[in-house]
Amino acid sequence: MKEFTAKLEGTAVTTVDPSNTAKAVKSGSLDVFATPMMIALMEEATCIACAPLLDEGETTVGTCVSVTHDKASGLGEVITAYATLENTDGRRLTFSVQAKDENDNVIGKGSIERFVVLEDKFMKRVNGV
Secondary structure, three states: OOOOOOOOEEEEEEEOOHHHEHHHHOOOOOOEEOHHHHHHHHHHHHHHHHHHHOOOOEEEEEEEEEEEEOOOOEOOOEEEEEEEEEEEEOOEEEEEEEEEEOOOOEEEEEEEEEEEEEHHHHHHHHOOO
């Protein structure tokens, strides 16, 4: 893993559609942007933010998520997640995250931790090899 020397940020964008609603992913019964999908979008932004730190063969895995989902978003709304790398502690990376709708309203916020791993070694351990 490379040294953390500059402010690293990432963004990820999606549009609320029938596939990412609470009803579709069974996290609720309404056609609104699902909390698990908001978290996934935030995690995508963290992956984009930390990509410049990774050496060949390294990746990151999520280890801790602490977010609030503060505002509902309906079908057709464009949602953007933002991640900023706030701290590194060895291989642990801590990000502040937020998601906003197309009117710049914050719909969710919090923090996500990821851990840098060697992809091959990690997958061998997961698969019991």
